Every structure is written in C-alpha cells, then in structure tokens.
Amino acid sequence: MKTKLDEINRNVYNIKNKDDYEYKIKKGLTPEIIKEISKQKNDPEWMKEFRLKALETYNKLEMPTWGPDLSMLNMDEIATYVRPKSKMTGNWDDVPEDIKNTFDKLGIPEAEKKSLAGVGAQYDSEVVYHSMKNELISQGVIYTDMETAVREYPDIVKAHFMKCVPLTDHKFVALHGAVWSGGSFVYVPKGIKVEIPLQSYFRLNSPESGQFEHTLIIVDEGASLHFIEGCSAPKYNKVNLHAGCVELYVKDNAYLRYSTIENWSKNMLNLNTKRAIVGKNAKIDWVSGSFGSKISMLYPMSILNGEGARTEYTGISFAGKGQNLDTGFKVIHNNKNTSSLINSKSISKNGGTATYRALVRINEVAKGSKCNVNCESLMLDDISRSDTIPVNDIKTDDVEFSHEAKIGKISDKSIFYLMSRGLSEEDAKGMIVRGFADPISKELPIEYAAEMNNLINLELERKYRIKKGMSK
Amino acid sequence: MILNETPIRTSKNYGINNIDIDDFSIPEIQETFEELNISGDVDEFTIKKEKNKIDLKYGNGEVLLKQIKNYSNVNFHIIVEGKKNKELQLEFDLTNKNQNLVDNILIEARENSNGIIIIKYLSSKNDKCYHNGLIKVLAQKKSNLNIIFVNMLNNKTENFTSIENILENDSKVKYNIIDFGGKNSITNYYTNLKGENSSNEVKTIYLGTSEQTLDLNYIVEVYGKNSIINMDVKGAIKDKSKKHFKGTIDFKKGSKKSKGNENEFCTILSDRAKSISLPMLLCTEExxxxxxxxxSRKT
Structure with a gap:
C-alpha cells in the first residue's frame, strides 16, 4: 500500500483574503483601547467593568517563568479587535463572498450538511455565521455566539463567565478577559442527549492581530454533547496571537466530549486556556490534535469536583520546523472515586520541539481515586527535541496512580519489516507515524480523523521534501 | 533558602521547581569532626586528607557549596586503584559533641580499577545536628565503583547532600542509597555520562516519617554513545511527611544508542503524607x- 502524500493540499489553510475589515482597533493595550472595544461591542456596563478589571490584573501578573520563550510577543504590535465586514447570519448566502469562500474551502458548510447539528464560524474577532438544527432548538438547546449570550442570557453568563478560569490564573487569561470577542455559548438542558456534534470554527485572517474567542458550554444534569472546535489562519511574517478561553461545566451525570483540531499558521502564538468543572458521576473526554502555531502553550484541565467524576484526555502534537509545541493536560481530583485516563503522544521533526507538560493532583478528599497516564514521544530526526515534564502531586493514601512515558525513534526493526514487504523507507516511516497517531484518530468523527491524517501526511511530506532537497 | 532547582522549570504553582526552607539558619561549624570511623580494607585505598576543588554543575545551591569550600571539617580524597574489589567504609556519627558535619569527599576511581565504598551518616544520640556534604566521583576509563550511601540521621537533623559523578568511557558507577533520616533531607544527585559505554545505576530507598521533608533531585545527563542510566527510587511516607522526587534523564546530542530508565514507586501510609514527583525525560537525540x-498507592 502506497501512502498518497501528493493528495494533500496545504493551500486551503493558507488562503489569505485581503485585510478588509469594517473596524480595527489600534494596536496596543491601554484602558482607552479596552473601553473602545467595549463600546464597539456594545457591552453592558458590567462587562465593561469586567474588562477593565482584567486589564489591571494583566498588568500586575508576570510573564510565565517557564516554558517557551515568548519574548517575540509585543502587545504594542497586536490589534486585539478586528470586526469583519459581515454581520452574524444563519444563512451562508448572506456571508460576504471572500469569507464564505474561505469557509467553503475549509469544508465547513459541507461538514454542516453531512455530519453536524450546528455550526458557528468566526472570522477575526466576530462570529459571522451561526446555525443549529430546529430539532435541537425545540429541545431547548441553546447554541449561539457569546455576545448574544451576554445580551440574552445575562444571568447564566454572569454565573459562569470566567468563574471556571479566574482572571488571576495567568497573564494571558487576564488578557483574554480584557479583550475577548466572539466564541460560542452552548446550553444543553437536563436530560437532553445531543447525538450529532456541534462545531465552532475559528479563522484569523488579519495580520498582526489577535483572536480571543470565549467558549462557554454548560451541559446540564444527565445531558450529553459532542462539541468540535477547529481553528486555522494563513501565515504572515509577523506574530499573531491567539489567547482564547474555553469554560466547560459538565453537571451531575452529564457527558461532554470536546474535540479540537488546531492548525494555526506558523507565525501564531497559541496561548489558549481550556478548563472543565465536572460534577457527580459526570464525564468529560478531551480529544486534541495540535499541528500548527509557532508556539503553543496549551494544557486543558479537568477539575473533578463531583463524586465519581471521570475524565479522559487523548492528545497528539506534531512539532515541525520552527515550532515549539508545549502541550499537555492537567487534572485535579477533588472528590471520592474520581478517575482520569491520560493518553498523550507527540512527534517532533525538522528541528521542532514537542513538550508534554502536565499536572495530576489528587487531593486529600479524593479517596478511592484512580489515575493512569501514558505518554509517548517519537523523534523523527536528531535535530529536534522532545521533553516530558509531568508533575504528579498525590495527597492521599487511598489512591491508585501510575504514570508511564517513553521517548524514542521509529524502530529499525519495524522499518526493515515494512521494507521487506515492498515499501520504501519513507512510506514505511509514514505508515508507522500514522499508526502511532491512530489511537487519537479513532477518537474523532471520521471526517475529522481524515483531516488529522491529512495534516500528519502534510507534515511528513514537508519533512521528506526538505530531506530530499538537502540531499540534492 | 532556596535549594535543589530543577534543570527545567515548570509552573511555580506546582511547588516543585525548587524547595524553600524557611525555618532554618546555617550554623557555625566547628573546625574538627571527630566521630569518624574508617574501616574495611583501609590499606587497599589511598586516602588523602586534602581539600578538594568545588566545581559542581548543580549541587545544593551556592550558599551551602560555599560553606563546604570555606568551612569543611572533613576532607578526603580517596583513590581507588587496581582490580582488587576491596571495600572501604566511612562512618560519621553526629552527636552533641560533633554536632555539625561539613564533609567534602572526592573519590577517584583510576583506570581499570574497582571497589566498594560505604558512606554512613548516623546520629546515635537524639541530638539536633547538621550535615552538609559533598561526594564527587571521577570514574576513569573501565573503572567500576559501587557506592553505598546510608543516611540514618535522626529527624531533628538538617541534612544536605550534593553528589556529582563524572563517568569516562566504559566506566560503571552503581549507587545504593538508603535515605531515611533528616528533618529536611535535601539531596542533589548529578551524573554526567560523558564517556561512551558508560553506565550509572542508582537504586534508592527512602522512608519519610513524622514531619520529615525529603527532596530528591536526581539529574543525569547522557553525552556518550551506548550509555546506560537506570534510576530506581522506591520508598514509603507516613505521618505528616512529604516527599518530592525530581528525576531528570537528559539525552544530549550524540548520545546515540543510549538507554535510560527511571522508575519511582511511592507507598503512602497516611492520608496526611504528601508525595510529589516530577520524572522528566529530556531528549535532543533521536x-x-x-x-x-x-x-503511588496505598498498601
């Protein structure tokens, strides 16, 4: 079987529309700029005050003293709010042609028809399209953009907005609180099972700008949902910033699966924060593929507050030339009989750095809890780097905790075996890498698994093309 | 006093990048330490009482290393020669009369040599004492050294240990560490596998009781090809004791065909005992x- 590397087309992610906006805030971060964003967004007073408080917190907090070097980030060079020339609509035909074309090429409308129960599409700082099947509306499911939620469901939003991820958590959460725009709000009422996934797609087109979408999902008692998040951007020469925030509330006996395929351009600093609070006998599954960005610092977190709460994390990151992907998972066991299962894989090649950084904390009250961590890193050459930095903090005796990690290259024996069956060395390596990523692919709906496999092929293609080029 | 920094930092909220000992001041050191017993095949080793240079890559922080440099009251340069497989034992007993021990021990295993060295720290009486020690091992080509390190100090004694091992081609250094004592027992262990086919095995057993804090920071850098590091750390904690284990295996560029294994198993015997571990693998070699x-689990 031959791998079909030539079928992959990177161009869809690199579609670069003219930087044609309705409004772009001036670069920098001052109280005046924050007030102007708030005015432009027609915020209620409480939200304006919240933004200004967040800016104060941002100015007080220090930059991270660990992880990748962020010195290339200069907030004076970033425009934090860009409103495209489009109002939010529920009809793709009403979306401006160039923006619609971009989402068409990314396959969003097509996916909506085939396999999604609802779609939100954000372009720069605003959601330009939002739609959900009538069947879900009649069941009381709410799926809308965050701005509409702030206006129409103020009590729910006030009770949950940045409560799961507090402003003081770290500097970029505070930044997010000050300049957030766009994102999705989902509420699934008690007992409602949303069988078909919802998807939000975030596209950043404008150069030297940032995207700061806020996703707030509440899955009420006994309900279930699969939410898919995708993101991409064309590549520019200067730094772009993504500092989104995802807050997930999985109430008692509820279930949420949160899947992400992240393919930001390689000038993007992706400093995103995702967190879930999980209730009694509830479960959250995270499925995460990180392929893009220049630097990522991304550590989704589950806080298992309810007795018997569970979480699973299945993640892969693929760090290529010029990329430093510092990713991982955090879990806090805060109640009895909670459990977590973490399965992380990373691949580094062409000088890329992949780091698995994690925290498992099992608190005194979490008696009878279980945690199993499995972490594998694959190095595809000797100019790359792969690190594993997990912290395991166990504060009770009644626990079963285990952590295993492996670092290594593709086994020579495996390559030899596949070559003996007629494959070239490159095809053999490609097949092994795809096999390495297979446990993650299996967790995704088939269309998204195909996209992830395409991204892996694309990265492999680039590696081998570079290698061949060097040998000429 | 901040000690035992990890080679790579992570979030400071996790409380494991270093250890901050705040209820402690460095005592004055008496000039001599007399409760020292040297036994075994003493005549088979060359033992010089001389101050050794302090040139560690890590170690237990500037302040404590400076104390060793300026105020050490036991200084040994032990030379192991020939394939005699002989055993040397150093036993230090910290008591009210010999309350503070600052020792600087250099062990030099010459080419093609082997030997066993046992270093024991005791506090036979229940006096509050202080230990700040350095063990440096230079393992020359084809040497084979077995070091047994025993910490049986009482739980009132502050205990700080810095260990550094430099291994040349085809050398082997094996450590058995029994780490039971000390109020705060802080160990910084560093090995540089600079030679090809070099091998370091470290087996540690620890026990934390009452309000002890054990902070174990083991760092192994692998430079030489075909080298091996096996790190096996096991222990139990009970009462209100705390254990921090920070283990790093760092495969440097050029360390082709090398292998590293790091295992830690902690049995927690009380729900007030706390275990934090940070087992790091760093890799720049494919x-x-x-x-x-x-x-971690209960019995």
Missing part, C-alpha cells in the same frame, strides 16, 4: 530509548 514510570 536514536535513544528513554522510559519512565511512577506510581
């Missing part, structure tokens, strides 16, 4: 095999 495993 052709290596690195594994680590940690586990």
């Amino acid at each position: 052709d290596v095999e690195g594994n680590h495993g940690t586990a």
